[in-house]
Amino acid sequence: MTYLVLCLPFLAVALVASLATRRGGVRIAAIALAAIALVALTAVFDSLMIAAGLVAYDDAHLVGARIGRAPIEDFAYPIAACLLLPAAWTLIRGRRDP
Numbered sequence: 001m002t003y004l005v006l007c008l009p010f011l012a013v014a015l016v017a018s019l020a021t022r023r024g025g026v027r028i029a030a031i032a033l034a035a036i037a038l039v040a041l042t043a044v045f046d047s048l049m050i051a052a053g054l055v056a057y058d059d060a061h062l063v064g065a066r067i068g069r070a071p072i073e074d075f076a077y078p079i080a081a082c083l084l085l086p087a088a089w090t091l092i093r094g095r096r097d098p
Contacts (some may be wrong), residue, residue, distance in 0.1 A: 002061045007076035014080035017087035031082050038078035039067075039088035 016092035022028070049055045057071055065072040 002063065003057070003071070003073040004063050004076075007073055010080045011076055011083075014083035016089070017091075018083040021087040021090040027086060031086060032038075035079055035082040038082060039075055042075055042078050043067045043070055046074050 018031070047070050047075070050057075050069040062071045063072065067075070
């Protein structure tokens with residue numbers, strides 16, 4: 001099993017939740033901006049951690065694409081967070097609003 005296969009269910013749940021609670025263009029722009037920032041930070045800091053030897057991956061379980069030293073699979077979780085957290089916020093606020 002590859003790391004990508006492990007990431008796909010998280011991305012799918014996040015995408016479905018995000019689509020179910022979407023509320024216009026401003027939110028999409030905010031999610032995109034946050035995703036760009038988190039992907040950039042992930043690329044920098046994951047590359048540093050891998051270069052320092054803090055984290056290692058079995059190449060047999062990777063797709064092979066990398067950004068810096070970070071495997072592409074590492075970017076699934078920040079993207080899922082950018083999709084899922086606003087959706088959760090919308091659902092929580094919806095329960096409180098009369």
